[in-house]
Amino acid sequence: MDYKIINVTMEDEFKVCPSCGYKDGFHSMLKKEENITKWLFICPSCSDIFDVGHTLKNEL
Ligand SMILES: [Zn+2]
Numbered sequence: 001m002d003y004k005i006i007n008v009t010m011e012d013e014f015k016v017c018p019s020c021g022y023k024d025g026f027h028s029m030l031k032k033e034e035n036i037t038k039w040l041f042i043c044p045s046c047s048d049i050f051d052v053g054h055t056l057k058n059e060l
Pocket residue numbers: 017018019020021022043044045046047048
C-alpha cells in the first residue's frame with residue numbers, strides 16, 4: 001500500500017496528533033504482517049498514520 005506510517009513513542013496517552021495538533025483522538029486501522037497485526041492510528045484531520053507500537057497476535 002502506498003502510505004507512510006509514522007512511528008511515535010507514546011507517553012501517558014496518545015490523543016493529540018503530532019503532525020497537525022488535532023486533539024480529539026484517532027481513527028484506527030489494522031495491518032497484517034508476518035506474525036503480528038499492527039494496530040495503527042489515523043488522524044481524522046490530516047490523515048497521517050501513526051504506529052505507537054501496539055500489535056495484536058495473529059489468529060492461527
Ligand atoms: Zn493530524
